[in-house]
Amino acid sequence: MNDSWIxxxxxxxxxxxxxxxVTTDELPTMLTRLDRRGRRSLRGFSLLEMxxxxxxxxxxxxxxxxxxxxxxDSWSSSTGKTEGFRDARAAxxxxxKAVSQATLNPYFDYxxxxxxxxxxxxxxxxxxxxxxxxxxxxxxxxKSLVDAGVQNPVSHAIxxxxxxxxxxxxxxxxxxxxxxxxxxxxxxxxxxxxPARLSGAIPASRNRFRLMQFLQPTENxxxxxxxxxxxxxxxxxxxxxxSALARNxxxxxxxxxxxVALVIRPKASDADEAKATATLAPDYEYDSRxxxxxxxxxxxxxxxxxxxxxxxxTSAQRLGNETTPPNLGLNNLFQDASRLDAxxxxxxxxxxxxxxxxxxxxxxxxxxxxxxxxALRSAKWSSQ
Numbered sequence: 001m002n003d004s005w006i007x008x009x010x011x012x013x014x015x016x017x018x019x020x021x022v023t024t025d026e027l028p029t030m031l032t033r034l035d036r037r038g039r040r041s042l043r044g045f046s047l048l049e050m051x052x053x054x055x056x057x058x059x060x061x062x063x064x065x066x067x068x069x070x071x072x073d074s075w076s077s078s079t080g081k082t083e084g085f086r087d088a089r090a091a092x093x094x095x096x097k098a099v100s101q102a103t104l105n106p107y108f109d110y111x112x113x114x115x116x117x118x119x120x121x122x123x124x125x126x127x128x129x130x131x132x133x134x135x136x137x138x139x140x141x142x143k144s145l146v147d148a149g150v151q152n153p154v155s156h157a158i159x160x161x162x163x164x165x166x167x168x169x170x171x172x173x174x175x176x177x178x179x180x181x182x183x184x185x186x187x188x189x190x191x192x193x194x195p196a197r198l199s200g201a202i203p204a205s206r207n208r209f210r211l212m213q214f215l216q217p218t219e220n221x222x223x224x225x226x227x228x229x230x231x232x233x234x235x236x237x238x239x240x241x242x243s244a245l246a247r248n249x250x251x252x253x254x255x256x257x258x259x260v261a262l263v264i265r266p267k268a269s270d271a272d273e274a275k276a277t278a279t280l281a282p283d284y285e286y287d288s289r290x291x292x293x294x295x296x297x298x299x300x301x302x303x304x305x306x307x308x309x310x311x312x313x314t315s316a317q318r319l320g321n322e323t324t325p326p327n328l329g330l331n332n333l334f335q336d337a338s339r340l341d342a343x344x345x346x347x348x349x350x351x352x353x354x355x356x357x358x359x360x361x362x363x364x365x366x367x368x369x370x371x372x373x374x375a376l377r378s379a380k381w382s383s384q
């Protein structure tokens with residue numbers, strides 16, 4: 001065949017086709033050669049390689065799922081903590097604001113050698129020998145202040161007078177300076193605002209630790225009543241709030257649930273405490289009408305340290321719905337002011353169900369501690 005007329009490019013293609021032609025005898029050899037040359041790029045994965053790849057893939061999926069779950073848990077925890085302790089945070093702000101406004105409205109007056117003021121004895125027999133502080137009000141903190149009128153009280157309580165301007169009378173509600181009796185305490189039980197017909201019913205029954213506020217309207221203020229003072233300027237009792245708490249229609253309201261402890265520690269300023277040889281309230285007890293305490297009689301403490309320990313509602317549910325308070329070891333705590341930090345540490349172990357905790361608690365509880373020092377605006381502390 002004469003192919004001199006074919007262009008050079010066509011001739012090249014024809015030559016390549018001729019070279020590619022093989023005989024039947026040469027085919028097996030060629031196939032074998034191609035197979036050997038192309039094995040690495042053309043063959044599939046072995047079973048072992050597939051298993052290894054699947055394991056790596058599953059591991060990556062597991063890591064991604066774990067990271068996603070950790071992120072979700074973190075979000076849920078932070079959100080739950082914010083939501084769960086929102087009421088407690090607001091309640092703590094209410095306490096600190098009210099306590100900062102406490103007042104005794106003290107003044108100085110003449111007294112005889114027995115500490116009696118001139119309006120307590122006949123003017124003919126009154127011989128003034130001293131000029132001392134006097135007050136018609138009271139500021140009191142302690143551990144057993146509401147035992148008589150409240151079932152299952154927990155930890156500390158505080159009661160005082162403050163110009164909060166609270167009144168049930170519409171005509172008085174713009175009088176911001178009106179005096180009110182105020183107090184805060186914790187108890188365990190049902191919500192006192194629950195109707196009596198629902199008390200003890202299921203599921204209405206809901207026993208919880210509860211932070212309560214006592215707030216007596218101005219028009220019902222009883223601290224000046226003869227039933228409280230007995231006609232004496234040196235009276236000392238707790239009838240002005242104790243009697244009101246014992247009534248069915250007590251002027252109390254719930255500030256927050258799940259407050260397991262309220263600690264009230266009256267104290268002097270840091271400078272005064274550094275100079276003093278004794279703590280102002282070593283056992284957390286403070287009574288401005290206690291004549292045995294010459295330093296604090298008719299005086300407000302300059303500072304009140306307030307500690308509030310709260311668990312979230314999920315933790316409260318895990319404690320059950322018993323009619324008696326769960327044992328969190330509180331009975332042995334917060335008796336000695338010098339051990340406040342140590343007692344808080346022990347309570348944290350109890351709440352966290354740490355092995356060997358003093359309460360023997362085995363249920364880990366999520367909790368938060370609120371702590372601050374409140375300066376009393378009306379305090380005019382003097383060691384004289």
